[in-house]
Amino acid sequence: MPFVAVGSSLQLTTDETKGLKSLPMTTQVTAKKAIHGSITDLARLVDFISIPSPRSSRFSCLVPIFHATLKSVQVPNYINPKTIPAIKRAELAVMGLVKICTVASSASDGGDNAVTNYIVRRWDETYPWMQFFARNCLPPPYDVSVAPPRPDLCNVFDAAKLCITPLYLICTQSEEGRHLLRSSVSVQHFVAQLWILIGNLRGDVLQGDPGTTTDDLVSKLRASFALTNQVCVSESEDPDKIALPLSNYIHAAGGVKPIVFTLLRYIRRITRDAAAVEKPRSWTPSDQSVQQLHLYTVGLHYSFQFLQTISRQDVSCRARLISQGSIRTVLDAITQILPRILVQANKEMDFHPQLGLAHRQNVLWSGYSYIASAIRDADDGVTGVCQAIDAGLIQTLSMGVVCPPHANGRDHPTRGRMGDIELLLLLPTFFIYHRVVDSIARHWFRMQVAGLEKPEVRDQCLWSALQLIVTSTLEAIKHRSVEPINFHEYRCSGPGCPMCTSKFVSKKRRCSGCLVSIYCSEKCQRSAWRNGHKKWCRVLRCTVGPWGSRDIRTSLQVIAGFETSEISGMAQDVEMHVREAQQQFPAFSDRLVLVLDLSVWPPEIHVLPVHKLEQFPGEDLIWPEIADEIRARSDSPPKGYMFSVVKIRLGKSKVTLFSPSTALHMAFEGQYFSDDEAYNSVDEDDVDDLKVLGDQDLDYGEESLDNVDGSEDRFYEV
Incomplete structure (x- = not known):
C-alpha cells in the first residue's frame, strides 16, 4: 500500500460523513480539512477530544477519521523526509483513538465496548505503530542512558504513553483484549520489553521534553503499567480460552533475573513516589493528592x-524473589504507605466506589497475601518467616488495628480472612523452629512497644489474630528457654561424657543414621551404641524427617515442648478421638497412633492406624517394639494408642515426625548421669553390630557454634 501524501483525501462512507454533523460547526470544518489530509487540523481534532463533555459519545463520530488515517499509511521500513508526515499522522490517529476510549471509560457509557471496537478489533492497524514508536522513540530497555534512534519523531514521554495507554485501556475495559494479551506471543514480548524499559527509566531521561522536570511522569507510567503485566501472566477468565505459559513471558523479559530485579525496583520506586505525595488538604475525589495516592496504591x-502470580507459577522466580529480599521489600512498602492510606476521611470518601477506604486497604491485603503465599509455597518457609519478622512484620500489622475494615461488595464482601489474617494464622505454624524463635526473641521488646496494647481497636478480627500471635510467641519462648539437651548444645552424646564438641572441632562426629547424636570420639560412639543408641537410632531418624532437615534437628526440643503442652491441653479431645478410632477401626484398635497436626493453626488432633501414616512404614516391626518400650518405661496408664507423631510444615512440604518428646526422652534419658560402665572396653563381637558411623563434619562450623552461643546470650538478654 503506498503512502498517502499530505493533502490527499481519506475514504469515509456516507454514514460516517453524516455522523460528523453532530459536532459543532467549527469542529466540522476542522474535520473536513483533516479528511483532506491536513496534519494541523488532525491535531486540532485530537485536542478537541480532550475537552470535557457530558456527551462523550459524540466523539465516536471521529473514530472513522482516525481509522481511515491508520489504514491509509504503512509502517515505514526507513525514515526519511518523505515518510515523516505519514508518521506524524499515524501518531495523531493513535493518540485520538486512545483519548476517545479514555473519555468513554471515564464517562461510564460503554468504555468497554469502545476499547473493544476501536482498539482491540482494529489491533492490526494500531499495534504495528505502537511497535514502531517503541523501536524508534524509546531508549533500549536495558540501557536507558542511550539516546533513542529517532528522538526527533516523538519525545520519550509521548512515545511511552502511545505504547502504554492502549494496553492499560485493554486491561481495564476489554475482556477480549485481556485474552489477546494472554494468548499472543508477540504482544507478550512487546509488553515484557516495555516493562523492563519503564522500570529502568529515570526522570532525567525526560529532561527537555515539554512539561517534564521531575520523575512524576515516569512514576505515573510505572504505576499504570503494573496492571498490564499482571494481566499477561494471570489465568484466563474463560476456562475455554488457553493462556500462554509464564515461561514465554520470562523468556521475553530476558530470564528470571531481569524480571525479579525490575519488579522489586518497580515496588520500591512506586512506594517512594507514594510516600512523597503531599497530605491531601481535603479528602475529596477532585483533590490532586488523593488522585495521586489512588494511582500509586493501585500500581x-x-x-x-x-509478584504473587509469578511466585506461585514458577519455582525459580519464587526462590530468586525470596533470596533478593522480596518479603522485606513488600513490608517496607506497606510500612511507608500504611499511615497515608488508612485514613478515615469522611463518609463520602470512605465509601467511594473507586477512591474509598476499601480500595485503599486492598493494597495492604494483597501485599500480606503475597508474603503468606511466599512462605507457604517456598521450599524453605522458615527463611521467609525469619525475613518477615526481622523486617518488622508484627509491628506493621499492629498498626492496622486502628482502622476499621471497609467491605467492598465486589472484591471483599466480608472482612473474613483477608491477607493480614491469613498471614497471622500462618505464622504460628513456624514458631516451632529454633531460628524463628530466635528472630522473635530479638524483636520481642520492639513488638511490645510497637503497640500490641493499643487503647483504640477498630479492627477486632485483626486484633484477635494479633493476640493469638502474642500467646504463641510467649509459648514458643517458654519452650525455647528450657535446659537444652546435649546434642542441641553440641556436646558429646556419649553416656556421661562432659566434652563439648566446640572444643574438638577437628574430630567431631555425627551419627550418619539418625543425624542427631554427636560424639567426640569413636569410644563414645561405641559406648552410646551399646547403651541404647542401637535401638533409638532409627527412631531418631524418623524424628528429624526423611531429609534430616537442619531446621528440624536444631528445633527438636521446641517441637517437643509444643507437643507435650498441646496434647496435655487437649486431653479430653484425645480421649474422644481414641474412642472414635477404636470404633471406626476395630481390627487395629491396638495399633492406633495419635497425630498432632502443627502444620495448621490452631493445632488439630487425629487418631489413625499406624499403616495409614504418611512417611511411616506400617508393616515395619520397629513400631510395636517401640510401643512396648514406651509402655515399659512409662509410669502412666495406657492411653489407648501406641505412640504419637507430629505433623509440621517446612513450607510447601509437610513432614510427619515420630514424637520428638518421646524420642528425646528415651534416647537421651541417661545423658545427664555419669555411667562409668559405659566407658568400659567394647567387645570385638559387638563391633559388627555397630552402625556405620561416618566421620561426617557437622553442618555447623566453629564460627556457627560461636553464633549459636551468642544467640543464646541475646535471647536471655531480651
Missing part, C-alpha cells in the same frame, strides 16, 4: 499481585 496493588 502497588497490581505489582503485589504480579
